[in-house]
Amino acid sequence: MHEIGIANSVLDAVRAERRRFPARHIYKVGVRIGELAGVDPDAMSFCFEALVRGTELEPLALEIEFCARRYQCRSCGRSYAAPKEDLACPDCGVRDSQFLGGDELELAYLEVEDGTRATRA
Amino acid sequence: MERVPLERKVLSENDRIAASLGARFAAANILCLNLISSPGSGKTSLLERTLESFDRRERVAVLTGDIQTENDARRLARFGFPVRQITTGGTCHLDARMIERALLDWRLEDLDLLMIENVGNLVCPSSYDLGESAKIVVLSVTEGEDKPLKYPSIFHKSELLILNKIDLLPYVPFDVVAAEANARSIHRDMDIVRVSCQTREGMAEWLSWLDRKRKVSRAAAAAC
Ligand SMILES: Nc1nc2c(ncn2[C@@H]2O[C@H](COP(=O)(O)OP(=O)(O)OP(=O)(O)O)[C@@H](O)[C@H]2O)c(=O)[nH]1
Ligand SMILES: [Mg+2]
Ligand SMILES: [Zn+2]
Numbered sequence: 561m562h563e564i565g566i567a568n569s570v571l572d573a574v575r576a577e578r579r580r581f582p583a584r585h586i587y588k589v590g591v592r593i594g595e596l597a598g599v600d601p602d603a604m605s606f607c608f609e610a611l612v613r614g615t616e617l618e619p620l621a622l623e624i625e626f627c628a629r630r631y632q633c634r635s636c637g638r639s640y641a642a643p644k645e646d647l648a649c650p651d652c653g654v655r656d657s658q659f660l661g662g663d664e665l666e667l668a669y670l671e672v673e674d675g676t677r678a679t680r681a
Numbered sequence: 682m683e684r685v686p687l688e689r690k691v692l693s694e695n696d697r698i699a700a701s702l703g704a705r706f707a708a709a710n711i712l713c714l715n716l717i718s719s720p721g722s723g724k725t726s727l728l729e730r731t732l733e734s735f736d737r738r739e740r741v742a743v744l745t746g747d748i749q750t751e752n753d754a755r756r757l758a759r760f761g762f763p764v765r766q767i768t769t770g771g772t773c774h775l776d777a778r779m780i781e782r783a784l785l786d787w788r789l790e791d792l793d794l795l796m797i798e799n800v801g802n803l804v805c806p807s808s809y810d811l812g813e814s815a816k817i818v819v820l821s822v823t824e825g826e827d828k829p830l831k832y833p834s835i836f837h838k839s840e841l842l843i844l845n846k847i848d849l850l851p852y853v854p855f856d857v858v859a860a861e862a863n864a865r866s867i868h869r870d871m872d873i874v875r876v877s878c879q880t881r882e883g884m885a886e887w888l889s890w891l892d893r894k895r896k897v898s899r900a901a902a903a904a905c
Contacts, residue, residue: 562773562805569691577687587682591691596867598807598834629833647866655869663837665808667687674683 566599566665567607567622573667574617581672588621588671595629596663629662695809698777702784702812709789712898713797714891715811717835718819719828720801723845725753726878727819727887728798732760734888740791744783745798746775753798763787774805777812794895803828807835814898815839821846823853826860829867836867841874841890848877 574589593599601624608622628641633649634656640649648655690696706713716724728743735741742763745753754766767775767783775797797813799806807816818839820828823846829836836842842864844857861873874890876883 562808565772566691566808569694572694573687573689573691577685590687596834596837598804598832647869657869663834665691667689667691669687670685671682672685 563599563603564607564611567604567611570608570622570667571611571617574620574670577670581675584673584675586617586620586670586672588623590623590625590668590670592625592627592664592666592668594627594662594664597665599665601626625668627662627664630660631657632660633657692808695777698781699810699812702777702780703814704812705789706795706812706814707902709792710899710902711789711792711795712895713795713811713813714894715797715799715806715813715816716819717799717803717806717816717839718801718821719803719824722801722819722821722824723878724798724801724819725756727843727845727876728757728796729760730878730881730884731796731888731891732757732762734884735760735762737761739794741794741796742787742792743796743798744775744780746779746800748773748800769800773800773802774809775799775811776809780811793899794891803832803835807838815841815894817841817843819843819845820860820864822849822855822857822860826856826863829860829863833867836864836871839868839871841872843887844873844875845878847875847882848879 570589570591574586578586593601604624605622612618612620630639630641631647632639633652633654635654636649636652638649638651639660647657649657718724743757744765744767745757746767746769747753748769748771751766754764757764765783767779780797797811816839818835820842822844844860864871864873872890874883874887876887
């Protein structure tokens with residue numbers, strides 16, 4: 561549903577970045593999507609491809625890094641990725657963990673054609 | 682090929698506008714709440730029950746989002762508080778720019794509570810911050826107790842779960858305890874209030890949650 565809007569925001573960012581690399585093609589954009597981001601990776605890839613097709617951005621691939629929910633146990637200190645139904649610590653079974661991550665919706669990196677080094681914006 | 686790190690939010694533009702709205706709400710001493718649920722869980726009904734409980738002098742306003750129609754704004758306007766409908770014309774969520782636009786000709790200094798009813802949708806609205814002080818998720822007992830596990834994002838991001846339509850519990854196989862445990866497996870410290878907008882059961886508890894929030898927000902404003 562809203563993955564089309566999210567994919568569009570990714571492409572806006574890519575378009576903006578192209579100005580930093582005028583003579584070089586951007587081949588790939590890496591995005592981090594957390595399990596709690598409310599964004600479906602498959603729908604996102606589908607929308608992304610549809611939006612890129614036939615534009616000046618082609619060829620442009622999307623690489624999604626899916627990030628599980630991560631917690632740290634306040635009792636024993638262990639960090640772990642939690643399964644859906646239960647956030648209890650897998651070591652000591654205590655349900656008192658601090659949320660570490662898993663809601664990210666982030667632009668991670670671009671892969672850009674080699675060339676003379678671009679100046680950072 | 683050279684890999685160039687980006688490291689920023691995909692929705693940084695929305696986040697920027699949301700942050701500026703949040704700052705304006707804080708400056709005007711406003712508590713802003715973003716109500717999110719599936720279509721028909723009872724967001725407008727909850728707002729009706731809430732507005733009817735307020736004294737007319739309360740400085741309260743409502744923005745209500747829908748894909749089509751002004752029905753919800755009409756239902757809410759009869760309580761005498763400022764209400765504005767945002768029709769998104771197809772978009773399945775409200776975003777910060779829509780809120781900014783809807784508030785253009787409102788004097789924020791005249792308000793201290795702004796409630797936003799998001800478009801009925803349990804997924805998409807969770808990605809778009811609106812500058813709110815808190816998100817509230819409404820789940821009704823006809824939707825199934827597994828919904829927090831299926832739609833974890835909104836339960837993770839909401840401070841309060843309102844479990845609505847509890848008057849229907851005798852008629853539907855809904856395990857309240859399991860629903861609440863599921864919600865807390867996603868969001869351990871989530872507040873939960875059980876209500877019926879039909880019989881008004883639980884309304885006092887919701888109103889006292891709201892009152893507590895308003896006091897905290899006033900105290901924070903007084904401190905700075
Ligand atoms: N039995 C019962 N019905 C309710 C309760 N709360 C709401 N309803 C009914 O549920 C239906 C939908 O309620 P709304 O308040 O319009 O729900 P909504 O979340 O605002 O819906 P959208 O804005 O379309 O997403 C209406 O027919 C309400 O009368 C409740 O506590 N008990
Ligand atoms: Mg409604
Ligand atoms: Zn542990």
